[in-house]
Amino acid sequence: MANKKPFFLTGANAKIKLNGKTIAFATDISYNIQVRHVSPRVLGRFEVEDHQPVTYDVSGSFSIIRYIKGVAETLGSSSPIGTSGSGNGIGAFGAQGIGGAIGNAIGLPNTSGQADGRANEAFVPSRMMQSRTFDIEIFQKVPGAKVDIPAYEVIASNFFSNPLGSLVAAVNGNFEPLVGSNGDCQIALLENCRLTSSQFTLSNKNVARQSFSFVCKYAHEDTFIARKSGVGQELN
Numbered sequence: 001m002a003n004k005k006p007f008f009l010t011g012a013n014a015k016i017k018l019n020g021k022t023i024a025f026a027t028d029i030s031y032n033i034q035v036r037h038v039s040p041r042v043l044g045r046f047e048v049e050d051h052q053p054v055t056y057d058v059s060g061s062f063s064i065i066r067y068i069k070g071v072a073e074t075l076g077s078s079s080p081i082g083t084s085g086s087g088n089g090i091g092a093f094g095a096q097g098i099g100g101a102i103g104n105a106i107g108l109p110n111t112s113g114q115a116d117g118r119a120n121e122a123f124v125p126s127r128m129m130q131s132r133t134f135d136i137e138i139f140q141k142v143p144g145a146k147v148d149i150p151a152y153e154v155i156a157s158n159f160f161s162n163p164l165g166s167l168v169a170a171v172n173g174n175f176e177p178l179v180g181s182n183g184d185c186q187i188a189l190l191e192n193c194r195l196t197s198s199q200f201t202l203s204n205k206n207v208a209r210q211s212f213s214f215v216c217k218y219a220h221e222d223t224f225i226a227r228k229s230g231v232g233q234e235l236n
Contacts, residue, residue, distance in 0.1 A: 009140045009187060011027075011028070013140055013141045013142075014138065014139065014140060014141070015138075015139040015140075015141050015184055016029055016062065016136065016137070016138055016139075017135075017136070017137040017139070018062075018093055018119060018134060018135075018136050018137075019093050019119050019134040019135070020135075021092075021093065023062070023064060023088070024064070024067075024088045025064050025065040025066075025067070025088060026062060026063070026064050027063045027064065027065060027209065028062065028063050029060065029061070029062035029063075029136075029138065030060055030061055030062070031058060031059065031060030031061075031188075031190060031216075031219060032058070032059055032060060033056075033057075033058050033219050034055075034056075034057045034058075034059075035053050035055070035056055035057075036053070036054055036055040036057070037051045037052060037053050037054065038051075038052050038054050039051050039052075040052070056226075056229070057215070058190065058215065058216045058217070058218065058219045059196075059213070059214065059215045059216075060136075060190065060213070060214055060216070061211060061212060061213045061214065062136075062211070062212055062214075063209055063210065063211040063212075064088055064209070064210055064212075065207050065208070065209055066087075066088060066089060066200070066207075066208040066209065066210045067087060067088060068087050068089075069086055069087035069089070069091070069092075070087070071087070089210065090119070090120050090122070090123060090195075090198065090212075091120045092120070093119035093120045093134075118130065118131045118132045118134070119131070119134045119193075119195055122194060122195035122196075123195070123198060131194070133192040133193055133194055133216075133217070134192075134193050134194075135189060135190060135191050135192070135193065136189075136190040136193055136214070136216070137186060137188070137189050137190075138186070138187050138188040138189075138190075139184035139185060139186050139187065140184070140185045140187055141184055142184070142185050185222075186222065187221065187222050188219065188220065188221050188222070189219075189220040189221075190214075190216045190218075190219050190220075191216060191217055191218040191219075191220065191226075192216055192217035192218065193214045193215065193216040193217075194214060194215055194216070195212055195213070195214050196213045196214060196215055197212070197213040198210060198211070198212050198213075199211045199212075
């Protein structure tokens with residue numbers, strides 16, 4: 001197995017994004033697709049007549065190792081790579097800011113760096129009615145992979161951090177300097193999520209962990225798209 005790149009998706013080579021942001025120190029994630037059925041019966045027959053689907057529901061949970069807001073600045077250079085001054089609690093799952101507002105205003109699809117969900121308001125009573133759905137994305141990190149990313153997504157994701165490079169790439173049609181050589185292959189997209197519960201756990205001789213439960217509207221995977229049902233039957 002020498003010189004072989006990682007093939008299977010594992011926790012070590014996975015990346016989880018919530019609301020367009022990589023979740024720091026995530027330990028696990030799981031989701032469940034449940035399709036409920038009814039089984040009509042006919043008088044005089046022991047067996048069911050058929051099994052008919054009636055509902056489609058998606059729910060799941062994920063956990064993170066918690067670190068507090070401001071600890072990165074306090075520790076300085078000794079803090080782990082990837083830590084943020086905002087911490088990694090629920091308040092750090094807010095909208096990306098100006099990128100989301102501009103992307104929505106000009107009608108661009110949600111892309112990395114443009115998510116405008118308000119996951120951080122899910123547990124604030126005064127803001128629950130203003131909270132918005134968000135997406136959860138699961139990727140496999142594949143070193144050296146070249147991933148086909150739409151041009152508008154590349155520009156939108158890099159414009160504020162590298163405006164000159166984005167303009168040059170748009171003129172020349174060469175987006176490789178912006179994308180780089182390390183690709184993230186998406187395996188699942190959980191669309192239109194809302195957080196439903198949070199559990200904080202701290203015990204002797206263990207790190208603090210926080211677990212979140214969520215529900216979402218659709219679960220797409222790399223091999224199928226969960227297109228909505230009842231197309232053309234919506235009420236005006």
